[in-house]
Structure formats: structure tokens, C-alpha cells
Amino acid sequence: MLLKIDIQPPKLFNSLHDLIRMAFPGYELREGRYRAEDDYLALTLSELGEQVLFSGYISIKGKVTEERESYPLSLDGFDLSPQMKSRARIFIFRLLCKHLDRNFNAYGILTGVRPVKIVHRLLDEGWDVDSIVAKLVKVYLLTPEKADLLIGVANANRPFLLSAAKAQKQVSIYIGIPFCPSRCYYCSFPGAVLRDYKRDISPFLEALLKEMNVIGDYIERSGLSVQTVYLGGGTPTVLNKTDLARIFDVLHCKYISGATVEVTVEAGRPDTLSLSKLELLKQAGVDRVCINPQTMNDDTLRLIGRNHDSRSVDQAVGWARSAGIKHINMDLIVGLPGENAGHLESTAARVLDLKPDNVTVHTLAVKRGSTMAETEGRSNILDRVAEVEQGVSFLAQIFTQHGYSPYYLYRQKYMQASMENLGYAQDDGFCIYNIQMIEERQTIIALGGGASSKFVNAADWSLTSFHNPKDPNSYIQTLDRLIARKVDKLRALN
Ligand code: SF4
DSSP: OEEEEEEESGGGHHHHHHHHHHHOTTSEEEESOOOTTSOEEEEEEEEETTEEEEEEEEEETTEEEEEEEEEEOOTTOSOOOHHHHHHHHHHHHHHHHHHHTSOSOTTTTOOOSOTHHHHHHHHHTTOOHHHHHHHHHHTSOOOHHHHHHHHHHHHHHGGGSOOHHHHTTEEEEEEEEOEESSOOTTOOOOOEEOOOHHHHHHHHHHHHHHHHHHHHHHHHHHTOEEEEEEEEESOGGGSOHHHHHHHHHHHHHHTOOTTOOEEEEEOOOGGGOOHHHHHHHHHTTOOEEEOOOBOSOHHHHHHTTOSOOHHHHHHHHHHHHHHTOOEEEEEEEESOTTOOHHHHHHHHHHHHHHOOSEEEEEEOBOOTTSHHHHHHOHHHHTTOHHHHHHHHHHHHHHHHHTTOEEEEEEOOTTBGGGOOEEEEEOTTOOOHHHHHHHHTOSEEEEEETTOEEEEEETTTTEEEEEEOOSSHHHHHHTHHHHHHHHHHHHHHHO
16 A cells, blocks of 8 residues: 655655654555545645644545644744754644544654653753653653653663763673574564574684674773673574583673673573573573563464474473572563464463563564565554553553563564553562663673674763674674774773
8 A cells, every 4th residue: 555745845754754654554655746546645834924834634545634733933934943843743643643533652753762761861851750741741742651651661770770970881791692493473583593503503603702702802901891791682592502601601701790780691482491501501690581482372372483382481481490590581472463362361370470570561563574574464463453552551450460560661663553562570670781771871782693782972871883794694704894893982982
């Protein structure tokens, strides 16, 4: 389905595209003049005396919605200032809601990945909570419930944010292992499905260890300390015990110190785990593993391409406990194909029985490049708005009743019902790496395949990013160049 977009002045389109895309996820958006028979959205800004007039028009499958509003011109006359762009976003948001007869984004005109950062910025500037809520609701047009949620999350994780002085000296480390035992149906991560251990892993591991050694030397020389370490992927536990031990040898030699408070391994797929592997991780200092069922319904697990059933999740959690690993994170997804309220209820009950410290509730995002998007089409899946919203609030209710509270939050493009991914934890169960990664107040040095580093300038909390290639072969081939560039970025911080 094609939706023609005619925005005057045209350069305003970039400021509005994300909202229109969110309102009409099934449509291809194309800029240009429309013909009468097209489905189209038009917005024109024109000068009218001392006013600027916004005229909006949507015509889709015979349904027409129109809106006009005028605002005083700024002293500088008609320009595309940030203020004017913000007015245009508010105008288009209201026009889209009116056309759809519903609020398509409970976060109003906010479409970014990290909305809690706005709350932290305002708290830094000395705003009180009531004024922040008023700004979120009246200026950004969030629903009061989402405004309260953002405040709650910010209050929960603010004690973990670093001061500017600490942020110059303390970093976290991410190690990316871009291999999985099979590809999940909804996954767009272009990492490799592990087919031949020796052929696939050996060259990748040598490259990773080289990067770890060189960057580790730099960290030692520059006096940085490591607060948290996170092995993610992919699924790092596809590695055998010998190779995991080699990674931890370098981590202990060059990264982990008395200042390190958390070491996490994403052991997402139970089919990659054994008691002895978890015992090795415990001996290597791992105090948190993520065992991610997504759902505890076996039919769904089969459908989404995971090579394990729910009993193997129970078993993996049992092994982690017997190995003595203190904290367990678990991920769930709301909106999986074929799942209804009953499925969520049984999943929640079984997960609560396992007593994880952290549960992250994801809303299914239908990402380009996933098997799901290719076979089912994005719009069909994104259609289950009410059902997904009910599922998310059911889980919020049940986890808060059981003593979990939300402490980190992020959003993704193409999420069902334009919701959020929300991490819940009990009091001492917060995963500090999750907070640092989402709130972006700490430099994350990321090594390995598909690993994205973030270099934080503590003077103004601005960021620069650096991405290692996701494809293991490209990572290996460009290793020396990317190490040099990463060291250069680290030098610029000091
Ligand atoms: S385990 Fe994670 S990274 Fe691997 S295929 Fe599944 S969703 Fe993708």
C-alpha cells in the first residue's frame, strides 16, 4: 500500500516522517505530488499576515480528515526553527490521531529509543517532578500513565547514574559473540547461525582476543576502571568451555578489578547450556546470567524457531542456581504469533515460580530482515494493538504485585502498539549494565562482532558511537583498522 506525502516546505518531512510511519506501519511512504485517486497526506505551512497557518489533509480509502491551525509568527519571520518543527509535530500527531480515531502513540510526539533520558536531563536542570510531568503531558503529549512510568523508571535508576567526574574514569565493557544455535523467527540480527564450530568460531575468537588484548592494554595504561562486563550476542554460550575460559582469562588479566561490580553473560538459549558450563562461568566470576524463554508455551517456542522447550528453561535456571550464580535475568515477549491472554498468564506464572531477579518484558517489534516480516508482512502483525496493550498491562500488574518494579525502559521502531520494552527487578536485582547502556551516562567499550561502543563526553553527556561489523568475516578483516580507530576515540575522551 502506498501513501503519498506532500509536505510544504518539503524539508519539514524529515521531522515528521517517524510519526507518520508509526501511524501507518503497513504503508510505503513516498514523497511527491498526489493525484486525486491516491491515498495521501498533505501538510502546508503558509504565512498569513502575522500568523503561520498549518493546513493538514489526509485522504485514505475514501476517509478524509482535515485540520487547520494558526500560530503567531516568530520575530524572525517564517523559518523552520526547532520551535516550528515541534509545532508541526504536535499538529501532525493530532491530525493522525483524529484520522485514526485513536491515540496511535501513547508517547505523544516522542518516538526516540530512550525517553527516560529526557526526564534525567530535566532533573539535572533542577526541574521538580510535577513540572516534568506537566511538560511530558502538555508539550510532548504523552498520556499521564506513560509520563508517570517515565518518572518512576528515572527515579529507580537515577542512583546508579555516574557523576561527570566518575564517568571520565569508569567504563563498562561489552563483548559481542555474533553466533546463535538457530535463528529466531522475529530476529533481524544478521549474526551467523553456528554450523561448523571449528571453522566459524576459531578465526573469530582469535580476532576477538586480539582486540581484547590491545584495548585492555590501553585501558590499563590510561587508568580507566571497569564497572560492569556484559557478554552478549548472539548467544555467547554457543562457545565451548575452553573458549569461554580463554575470554575470561583476558578479562581477568586486563579488565576486571576490585572496581568491577557486575559480570553478566547472556545465556539466552537454554539449548546452549549445561551445568558444567554454568559452573565454569560461576568460577570465572559471573554473577548474572540471562536465560530468556520469551514464552513458556512450547507450541510458540517451536513456531518462533527456538530449539528448546519450556522444560529446558526450568532446567537451565536450576543449573544456574546449583552453580551458585546469584542473579538471573529473563526476557519475555508480548505479541508473539498465536499467543493470547491465556498464554501470557501461564508464562507469567511459570516465570514467577523461577524467581528471576530481573524480567524484561518486550513488545514484539517486527523488524525488517526478520523471517517474520518477510513471510507475514509487517502490517498484519502490527494490527493486534488492543490485544498487545492488554498483554503488556497484564504483565505490568502481575510483576508489580510480586514485588518487581520497572527500572529501565527503551523503545524500538515497529513495535506492536508502539509500546516499550520494560525491565522489572526486585530491590537488589537491578542489572547495572542495562541501566548504563540505556541511560547513556557511561562509556561502553564494545568488542567483538556487532558490538557498538558509545563514548560519552561527561562535560555535556554528548555521545559518539562506533560500530564493529556484525558479520564475523568483515570483523576479522577490518580488525586492525577498527582497533586503531577505537583507541583514537578513547584518547579523545581524556
Ligand atoms: S537468540 Fe537472540 S540474537 Fe540469536 S537469533 Fe534469537 S533473537 Fe536473534
